[in-house]
Amino acid sequence: MPEGDALTSAGKNAFGAYVARAERSGQLVVQPRMGFADPKAMRSGLLAVRAASATTIGTLTIDSFTRVGRPEAARRALDGNRALNGYPIATHSTATNRAVLDGVLGPEFPVQVRHGSAQPQAIISALTRAGLDATEGGPVSYCLPYGRTPLRESVKNWRESCELLAAVRERGAQPHLETFGGCVMGQMCPPSLLVALSLLEALFFRQLGLRSISMSYAQQTDAGQDAQAIRALRALAAELLTDVEWHVVLYAYMGVYPRSRRGALLLLEEAAALAVRTGAARLIVKTAYEAHRLPTVTENVEALEIASLVARTTERAPVRDDTDNxxxxxxxxxxxxxxxxxxxxxxxxxxxxxxxxxxxxxxxxxxxxxxxxxxxxxxxxxxxxxxxxxxxxxxxxxxxxxxxxxxxxxxxxxxxQRKFDALARASGCPARQPKGTKSS
Structure with a gap:
């Protein structure tokens, strides 16, 4: 497929438009954190996510060598059949990347590239060549917590990266960029700073030509405070992003996860219900196994389906006066x-x-x-x-x-962790599960 055709095709299944359609129909979009170095495994994982009983988006999570700008290390690992902790999109050929997505990516199943890089130019170039148009990050959120790259250098890199991504609009795509600012440090950051960073990174993206943006917020320690935070993020976005297609994405808790399966699923349920009640359009899930090991594809699909089930049975809260927020x-x-x-x-x-x-x-x-x-x-x-x-x-x-x-x-x-493991012990009831799963 010629490069221009790939980008035009990507524009027809624009990420932001897909989320907007789901939001209008009252569906919460759910998405895993998932990446495999092997193209066949990555394709199989995407197909499983697409087939889940939920409104889903696929994820290509990038390996750590690619994130820190060490493509030669990623190449050596691939050549030596050594494990990588994600998909090395800038090392695999464009033909390989497109083969992973062929018959998977489409109008009803967008795919987003997630990476964690303060120098993402090569990643963004690779994803656009593959026909993708959605990624995430930010000059602050993908710099401060992850290493010692100077902030000034990260801002420069992200300026160039936004321009690279925005340029695909000229070839028929509507690129989408998600801020990671609402997830800085994962935990122990008061929500007002997370909201501010998420909104400021969105404004940075907008200034550099992006017109489809999502703003992140990570579930923290209290559902009531989190509800205030998501309402605050939506309120500020409504004021300051009037010429941009935008939505809010909630991340299931990113800190130390409950050790019991039941406690972990109760925490995921709270995240899904919080997303619906506050008008977040998309949820990044975590599985019941996060405290122990990397989850399998099957376990990711289970988490997607549980979150979707909870979302379908949760009512959105009425609009309220936020003068006390x-x-x-x-x-x-x-x-x-x-x-x-x-x-x-x-x-x-x-x-x-x-x-x-x-x-x-x-x-x-x-x-x-x-x-x-x-x-x-x-x-x-x-x-x-x-x-x-x-x-x-x-x-x-x-x-x-x-x-x-x-x-x-x-x-x-x-x-x-302690709170939800204690709730699990006290409840004596299993967390909700999608049809066909077994409790343990």
């Missing part, structure tokens, strides 16, 4: 102060981190000021112990006298 108030403060720094949003992000106006708790990256801190309050909410130089009221640091010790941090990191 403290997550929205804090996130708005952060976003507005950053946007005042510079008309170029990439430069504004650099200035904000240099001044400490954005400051991620427990993130050791050299470009992060590391003056903020957080803790889990007695009500289960994530709150600030210190806001550093961030433009938040002093009252936001309700736990300023409760800065965490190392032992306290470790205890906090297992809070959700």
């Amino acid at each position: 403290e997550v929205l108030a804090e996130a708005r403060q952060l976003v507005e102060h950053v946007l005042e720094l510079n008309a170029d949003i990439g430069q504004a992000l650099l200035e904000a981190f240099a001044r400490g106006l954005l400051d991620v708790p427990y993130c050791l990256h050299p470009d992060n000021r590391r003056r903020s801190g957080s803790f889990i309050d007695t009500d289960g909410w994530l709150r600030w112990t210190s806001v550093g130089a961030m433009p938040l009221p002093t009252s936001a640091a309700a736990g300023s006298c409760r800065a965490l010790t190392a032992d306290g941090l470790l205890t906090s990191l297992t809070h959700v």
